[in-house]
Amino acid sequence: MGERLSGDGVRGRRRAHPDGALSGPWDALDDAGLEMLLATALRGGHSDADAEQRAVAAFRVARDSGAHRARTRRRDDWRVREERRVGRPVKTTLGVLFASLTLGGVAVAAIGSAGSSSDNGDGRGDAHPSTVAPHRPRGESSQSSAGSGRPDHPATAQDAEAHCRAYEQVKSRGKALDSTAWHWLVSAAHGEDKVVAYCSEQLARATERSTPSHSAATDGTGNSDKDAAKTGEKSAKSDGSSQGSDGRGSTSGGQGGAGKGSGGKGK
Amino acid sequence: MGQRRQPRRVQAYDGELGAAVARAQDGDEAAFAVAYRIVQPGLLGYLRSLVGDDAEDVASDAWLEIARDLGRFKGDGAGFRGWTATIARHRALDHLRRQRVRPRSSALEQDLLDLPGPHATHDEAMESLSTERALELVRELPRDQAEAVLLRVVVGLDGPAAARVLGKRPGAVRTAAHRGLKRLAHRLGVEGAEDEGVTDEASRTLGESK
CATH class of the missing domain: 1.10.1740.10 (RNA polymerase sigma factor, region 2, helix turn helix motif)
Known part of the structure; x- marks a missing residue:
């Protein structure tokens, strides 16, 4: 045993009876002796061969049915902590990667509305707050970019477009949009059943808008839409790890946003 | 030792x-x-x-x-x-x-009368404690103490593992096990000395094991 359970507690108590009142058979009992005594008295007893056979039979059935290939849940992982960490880096890395993609996408969506090259600096500034708070409702992040966005092109339209594209993309693969984005859409469309109509309208408008204007904007939004779609798919998974690694997530998110933003500008 | x-x-x-x-x-x-x-x-x-x-x-x-x-x-x-x-x-x-x-209110009389054999080999003057009596003593403990003692001593878990099984902090479980063992030792010690404050049934068991 790594640590003694009762230290000298038992003996200490016994010393409190110096009158020899404890001269019985238990007198020699210290904590280890007591543990031994209890273990001997309480452990098992008769072994039931039938019970063992039933357990082994259940084992056989599980093995042959492939149940033993089931995934390890958290409660099944009894490796000591250091060992457990060895298994993590891949997961953590992926989580951080997803987080940065996701957050990068959000940042790009925010920057994308700015469109012109002069906004690049602003875009960087905006990317940061939206990345450090991944759970912030989309509406807010759009407000932060609204300042740098073109006045004739409200950020909500941009957001709606991004969400709608994400929705379309995700829907076609039979997956569900993450709840934040979905709620956003439902409230924007004024009803769950109106989302489809709302989105087709939004996307049609977006196409109209992008056709006459410079192609940079289209590229920018196209980019951000893809990432927004990833947001929809991955945010459920990456939430845990992105919380755990806020610092890293936000850093790489910011970089991702800046990188993509300038890529859009280049065209 | x-x-x-x-x-x-x-x-x-x-x-x-x-x-x-x-x-x-x-x-x-x-x-x-x-x-x-x-x-x-x-x-x-x-x-x-x-x-x-x-x-x-x-x-x-x-x-x-x-x-x-x-x-x-x-x-x-x-x-x-x-x-x-x-x-x-x-x-x-x-x-x-x-x-x-x-x-602790479920019956414990039946089926548990199989006394362990004498364990003179284990140590000095240590007498065997009947399974029945040991169970009874453990069941007199508050539930958290009883479980902590059992997981440590009978199942053979270390402190952190016992804590995880019980869903508690290791410190709390360590304390509970400590108190439980102390209390058991006290009960055994007191009984061994003066049969004080024990039930008739307990005295009988003790008489047997003496």
Whole structure:
């Protein structure tokens, strides 16, 4: 045993009876002796061969049915902590990667509305707050970019477009949009059943808008839409790890946003 | 001191257990039986003080789950003790919930009269404690103390593992085990000396074991 359970507690108590009142058979009992005594008295007893056979039979059935290939849940992982960490880096890395993609996408969506090259600096500034708070409702992040966005092109339209594209993309693969984005859409469309109509309208408008204007904007939004779609798919998974690694997530998110933003500008 | 070494016997099989579990996870059913034989006595002792006579049934259920989920388990022999104890405990709590019987009010007279043989080999003047009497003493403890003592001493878990099984902080479990053992020692000591404050039945048992 790594640590003694009762230290000298038992003996200490016994010393409190110096009158020899404890001269019985238990007198020699210290904590280890007591543990031994209890273990001997309480452990098992008769072994039931039938019970063992039933357990082994259940084992056989599980093995042959492939149940033993089931995934390890958290409660099944009894490796000591250091060992457990060895298994993590891949997961953590992926989580951080997803987080940065996701957050990068959000940042790009925010920057994308700015469109012109002069906004690049602003875009960087905006990317940061939206990345450090991944759970912030989309509406807010759009407000932060609204300042740098073109006045004739409200950020909500941009957001709606991004969400709608994400929705379309995700829907076609039979997956569900993450709840934040979905709620956003439902409230924007004024009803769950109106989302489809709302989105087709939004996307049609977006196409109209992008056709006459410079192609940079289209590229920018196209980019951000893809990432927004990833947001929809991955945010459920990456939430845990992105919380755990806020610092890293936000850093790489910011970089991702800046990188993509300038890529859009280049065209 | 010779005594110091003794309680380790519960954990002495951890290496063997870990190897058996690993082989069982590769599909070796004989290895699974080995693991069963190493773990079952401790589980049964623990379950007995939780659910009394139904311990064997509950253990049986627990083993079905252990056999089914073995592939999910990750860890060594000591970890396997903890994992199986958690499963057994959940089964026991389910059982109690179904029965709506409070753990310590279930009958403990029957079936538990099998006294362990004399253990003079273990140490000096140490007398054997009957299973029945030991159970009774443990059941007199508050539930958290009883469980902490049992997981540490009977199942053979270390402090952190016992804490994980119970879903508590290691410090709390350590304290509970400490208090429980102290109380048990006190009861045994007091009884041994003056038969004070014990029930008739207890005195009789003690008389036998003296």
